[in-house]
Amino acid sequence: MSDLVELQQDEDVTEFSMDAAALGDLLGSRQKEMRAEWSRLEWIQRHIDGRIARTWMPEGADAEYKDLLRKASTPWLQYARNALAQGLFVDGFSDDDLWKQAWQANSMDGRQIKVNREVVGLGKSYGMALPGENGTVVMRPMSALHTFAHYADPWDEYPEWALYRTAKRGASYWDSSWYFFDRECWYRFTGSPATPQNLEVCRHDLGFCPVVQLSNTLDSDDAPESSIEAGIKPWKRIVDYTFTLSMVMRYGAFPQKWMAGGEIATDDQGNAMIRPSVDSLLHASGDSGETARFGSFQAANIADVVTGLESAKADLSAVLQIPPHYFMSKVINMSADGIEAEESPYFRNLEERKASLSEGYELWMRTAAAVLGKQALAQDTNVEVHWLDQRTRSLAQVVDAIVKLKTVGAPDSLLFAFIPGWTKQDVLDATASAARLEQSEQQILAMQATETAAEPAGNIDGSTEES
Incomplete structure (x- = not known):
């Protein structure tokens, strides 16, 4: 954040700021709460990224089995999140001057993409606005995976304070670089929240914590809901079907051979000297070889597994309100009216997301107006963001x-x-x-x-x- 005004430590700053001990006491008392919230969001993010943390596998599973399981974990939830976020793009604001001075000056056209994806996937994201050099404003997104905001009242627009974790520095999870924001100042330090080190402080003179929460749903009682979390169970069924399909294609797509009677030659340790495979030949040795009988089982029906896989994709489509043809591998000829009917739940879902997300972006822009000294605009609750219309016309x-x-x-x-x-x-x-x-x-x-x-x-x- 080199665009921010230079950090300074003088008498005026010290009068309104906390020292390292006071800051450590405050953040250390909330450390368990922070970790619980970040763990919850990381659990959702792992599934969005298609990472299976723990799953059952048979005892003695070989490397080939594990490789098939790893390949079965396709990130369909990530695709679903992006499909929803791609329908959310802010392309205007009520005040054209603020749009140029704040939004465009901070490259928010590009930065909003990550914010919108995170809001859809995790349910929330954060953004800050602070004074920059030469009377400018600095707007930056802050990932919910690394931000903790404490609200005195669930209906407050701004938190009492917010903590942002930038990057892991040491072996410990808490040994990182941090930013802390409150009503009077913003801080930068290293170490852990409970034991801040190399503390630097700067006043922002705004009278409120300049951090805004952008939410997927507006509800004061519970945490904002993710639009993707409900699809985790259907996605796991897709993984199961994909793995089953891989197993069937690897082991059951060709007729499995069998032999009754006779003996298979073994080595000194008693292990069979041949392994049944596609191109292997079974041979019965010994005195009973002449009476051995050979045959093969019927090959597995791959089409049945594919049907089940498509059914699981349809479940995911219905749960997440995403058009089914977005998930299907086959291209189906559909009329314009049919496509519009299929996509109507998708666009209704987008309108709900916009209704909630607009409030966060509008507050973020009003915060930027306060930083720029535009007090009338900062207090104007009638301002609106404009969303790009993604419908095909x-x-x-x-x-x-x-x-x-x-x-x-x-x-x-x-x-x-x-x-x-x-x-x-x-x-x-x-x-x-x-x-x-x-x-x-x-x-x-x-x-x-x-x-x-x-x-x-x-x-x-x-x-x-x-x-």
Whole structure:
């Protein structure tokens, strides 16, 4: 965070800040609570990443068996999370100046992608806004996997304080680099929360902790709900079916051989000298070899396992409200109406996510306004973020709607926002260009009116009246 104002330690800062001992007492008393929350989120993240922590396997499972199990863990939940997050993209804000000074100046078009993914996957994420150099504002996302925020009241907009873990430095989990934020100052230190070392402090003079929680659901009683956690059990069934399919393809897709009677040659330790495989040949030795009988079992039906796998994917689709054709491997010819019907639950789900997530982004932008000294805007609860419309619409339909809305006096800034693929900057440029064009036309009309008024009135015979 090199863009932040330089850390300083003077009398003014010391008056409003905590020393290392006081900070250690505060954070040390919450250390168990922090670890419990981070462990809960890490458990969800492991499943999203497709990592199976513990699973049953038969005693004496060989390396081939373990390899098949490892390959069966496909990260379908990660794909589902991204499919939802890709429908969430903020591309505008009510105040154009703040949009440029805060959002675009901090590259939030790109940074929001990770925030939206985490909000969908883990249920929440965090963001901070602090004074930067030369009167600017620094906005940075903070992962919920490394952030702990303490709220005095569940309905508060801002936490009392927040702790952010940046990177692991030593062998111990708690031996890291840390940032701490409260109502008056922000701190940087190393070591553990209970024993801060190399403490540096800087005032931000905001009067509140400049950390914002962005939530997937707004509920004061419980932690924000993940949109992906409900899909963990269906995903595990997909893993089971995928592993079963791999086993069947490896061991059951070809006829298994059998032999009755006779003896198989063994080595000195009594182990069979051949191992049944696709291209192996069974041979019965000894005196009873002449009476041995050979045969093969029927090959396994792979199609039945594939049907079960597709059924498990359909369950995951229904639970997460994601169109089933997003998960299916086969391309199915569908009409436009059919696709719209399949995707309607998906877009309803997105609208719910936007309703909750908008509040966090709006508060984050208002916090940035407070940092920039725009107090009226910081207190304005009517500001809104604008979401990019991801629905598929033809350009002809959009243009027709824009022309009709223009006839009733709708402003250009709203009409241009309907054009598919246009960013907020495109809308601002087009609006400014349209305003310049309209101003030029008005000036031309005014000049023409002035010239007409200056011309002497003519009589019927072509003569002019003297003034």
